[in-house]
Amino acid sequence: MSQPNQFSLLTQRRFAPFFWTQFLGAFNDNLFKTALVVMLTFDALSWTTLSPSLITNLIPGLFILPYVLFSATAGQLADKFEKSGLTRFVKWLEVAIMCIAGVGWMTHTLWLLVTAVVGMGIHSTLFGPVKYAYLPQQLKPDELIGGNGVTEMGTFVGILLGEILGAVLVVQKPNGIVFEAVATIAVALLGLIASYRIPNAPAPVPELKVSWNFVDESIRNINFSRKNRVVFLSMLGNSWFWFYGALVLAQFPVYAKDYLHGDHSVFVLLLTVFSLGVGSGSLLCERLSGRKVEIGLVPFGSIGLSLFGADLYLSSNAYAAAASSAALAAGPHLDAFAMMAQHGMWRILLDVLMIGMFGGFFIVPLFALIQTRCDPAHMSRTIAGMNILNALFMVAAAGLAIVLLGQGFTIPQLFLVTAALNAVVAVYIFSLVPEFLMRFLAWMLIHTVHRVRTIDADRIPAEGAAVLVCNHVSYVDAIVIGAASPRPIRFVMDHRIFKLPLLGWIFRTARAIPIAPAKEDPWLMEKAYVDIAQALHEGDLVCIFPEGRLTSTGEINEFKGGVAKIVERTKVPVIPMALRGLWGHLLSRSGDNVFERAFRTGLRSRLALAVGTPVAPNDVTPEGLKERVLALRGDWK
Template sequence: MRNVLKLMRSRSFAPFFWTQALGAFNDNVFKNVLLLLVTFVAVPQLGWDAGLINNLAAALFILPYLLFSAWGGQLADYRDKRQLIIALKWLELATMSCAALAIWLNAYALLLGLLFMMGTQSALFGPVKYAILPQHVQRTELVQANAWVEMGTFLAILLGTLGAGILMALGGSQAHLLIGATLIIVSLGGLGASLLVPSAPASLQGKLKWQPLRGSWQVLSSAWRSPRIFRALIGISVFWFLGACYLTQLPLWTRNVVHGQAGAVTMLLAAFAVGVGLGSLICARLSAGRLEVGLVPIGAFVLALAGFDFATHPALGAGINTMTELVAMPRFWWMLLDLILIGAGGGLYIIPLYTLVQILSSDGDRARMIAANNILNALFMVLSAVFGAVLIGVMEITLHTFFASLSVISLITALVCAVLQARPMMRISIFVLVHMWYRLRIRGIENIPDEGAAIVVCNHVSFMDALVMGGASPRPLRFLMDKPIYESPWLNWFFRMAGAIPVASERRDPKGMRRALDMVSKALQNGEVVMLFPEGRLTRDGRMNEFRRGIDLILKRDPVPVVPAALSGLWGSWSSRYNGVPFKGIPGRFRAKVCLSFGAPVDSETVTRDSLQASVAALKTSIDPHASNKPVKTPVALTDTRDAEQEAAR
């Protein structure tokens, strides 16, 4: 909460947050007021075809994303983003002022044209919306900033939808006056907030070219040439496909299954929006300032399971249910809970993907990658409309089957993401489980390098050390492990997924030690992080054992930075040798306090095993001042290189 308040008070983030949130609120007030006016006023009075007008309105809103997103990406790359935001807020004010006048004059055709202008403003604002964040917030705050932007957007959508319904319910000229005043006042508020946004200089220099279609093709081609970015963009677009399908069919679900009225639709939409906001906050909490792509498949699994459950709900009665009757039905609350979980799964799923695109994109390409994302989102939303029209309109399947099909798509997405992000998913799962079992406090996590090879060394207290370290590290860790355990028929899949390095004893496999050290060397050369317990064995009395010479041998082969670490609080646990034999009896401690501290990286050119042991001991003293860190001499003497390799493998 302190970090949240710090971010929301920050001049670098708070003005931008309110700028985009007020804009999203205004867009949705206008869009929903327009749909209500066209459906309930223009169609009866002017004899318009309701289906044609609704589809035309949808097309007028989506078309600008296909035409102008690429140009918006170029503008955001070639212009100061603060100045661009201010200019777009002026465009919003002009559009909403015209909309207020058109509502007062009942100029419905003009309102449809202004819907296109609103879509244009949104299409141009989209790229700068996400491209500006990496320039204003630190990388450790990026996930949290994205979470707040996404939560603010969906809450603005919800409040805008509710606000439009409330304003329209007033009826007559009073409603028209209040709607126009709301649109203009909120636009002025957004413009005022934009003036406080700090400068964000252009990433590129050059001349802009007006090439709508060619520009769209170019940004998509550029994204295609970056496979990791393009996969993330497709993943984001899948979310918008599913979200559009849910939100489009919820009114029909309300009429045919819930047998409710407009208030029930609002509650269902509110549950979905609240779920997305909740999922965004959970994502920020679990991420702890780092990118956690392992949350993507987990979020998709939550979305799939909650979607399957939502699709199984039976109809609530035969007649029209009032809101009083619905809130008395447990099954209706169950539906709301399912939609909250669906939204929460979506929040967990989409925030890391947006952050991944921002991190992987260079400063000069970031806005265009977001523009490519907007184009793909628009295409997938059009595809969602076609998907719903074919399945429900042409094939005439039931709504239950339709929502079940969305869950199948979510499940397939989850499985694909789980295969692509197996190790990150396992790491975040371990992180959650470790935090559930222990009251884990982590210090100095920023000392693990964001990129490049490194070695982490730590004292060895219990059999849980590797899980605690692996779950706490922002990057996947490679561990050495005994080969017979690695080849366990029940757990081998888990160890393979974790990237463990098997090592056999010298007696059983004479070449096994060297092979293991070669795997360590290969991992370091590939830029990975390797975790070592240089003591070579668990402590038997709570004190550190003497570090073995293996760490010197590894660093001699691959001189990489070394990060010292220390664990405290696991001595005396069920998985330690506190009672002589670990895993004996029933665990006696739950939610024990455990502290893990990382020290500053040490240059491999100057480090020795003695200096590393002193660093680890000092860290351990800082988190557990009452513990004795005097090293225990090991009876094993390393007399040659082969012995050193054996101890390093251990």
């Protein structure tokens, strides 16, 4: 059956009013901030004596300062109070802040505008925990990736449109400032109207006592999140993305003006391309992930961030080397249309687009992973803790940019440093949580070498313990099954396969459980059963290949009695599965010539994984399970 398109959520009240509220909030943030940055970059002398490069790094720092100070309180409020009412309070606050900014614009008072920057930071701080805790309350598990993708797309499209309109409005002579002031107030009012359509989202912990000591509460939030290793490292990965983005995006105004020799429209062009990249990457996540939380996309995104960040440095230097006085004869600052005619500019735009797209691949699965694996009663406070980390990372990004630029680094060199740092951080995080890398390898396998179709994969439970049983055809069976599962699986496998140089490392990374025949190693066999019982007690999925060995004929061998012994110890359901199409694979035990097997299936060979209905533990027999697996497989080996 075809699944609903993720955009169908925009027609439903449980999602649409929330989407437009957060979209308009992101739009207004950037409508205001970008106008202020453009004004202070391209008309600095009439406002301040500070250098443009200092201003473009200082304003984002002031915007995110409230995240450090108030995120802990915001997380508690979002867990204690009903979310639609809290959202309306935040939107009323936005209207008041934009009125203050309007006075600043009209009276040419910079300190009032700076106050409004901090105020909008407070607005975003209060809304952040509500935003990401609302989604898992309203969306089904298989809608979460799509919902997050649409939300992230909306956020970055809002950012894009806000940046474009802010940059365009404020430079209109002689009434640009008036247009800007009126527009920000009008958008705030629209967001307020949309918030009154958001349905109730009950507070998970209404009895929570709010601690106003933000320092203690911030430490408590982060320490609580650290207890869940995967969630905490996902939070760090999320914060790293904002470090990367803040470091790169903050340079765009000066990069466009002083390095590319463009006017403010070139700055808008760079932001447009970046935002389109993030939006398209976010939307593609649902298709690439198969509607499940696919953290294998995170390493994929990280690789792209480093590769295209490094190429942005190279393309910028190539552009500078190719630029000539004749190319710039039209004026000291070219507009966007003239700039796109310059040699090398399209490569720069491609790099910016791909940085945004791979950023979408990186960030959306991390959000979904945090939402699905953290304690629901602590969801908002977990998001608040992440916002604190985001703020600290973005402050660090602004500080690093100021220091490096002060030491004489060029902006392209700053891009290269960021790409190199991203590679180092990625290796560190993925070494701490090998599950990311394991899922990436599995994802690459089924999206490059094979085309895998899953049948009734939703029968694999998203939570709770269960034993999965499957026919054993090749050395990559576990990887194919793991890629189709919505969560990690503990595989039980022959200890000799477990020790293979490359595949063994993958299986150890996935916390597979090695087992040996009783005649060969009775201690290891008994230890395997103890480990299986412990894994099931902890609510994990355990997969066993009851044949005990790879098939050498393509037919399903006799099922051993181990699975009955497992469910006798731990009463959990057993889910039969069948792999189709792997017989004759290069890594199967087919007797055909190895070169013939390599070319017979071809690059993108077709496979299928069929999942059957759960079997109650009291009904489990080896013979019955074999019949079910054989029926699921059919004639396609």
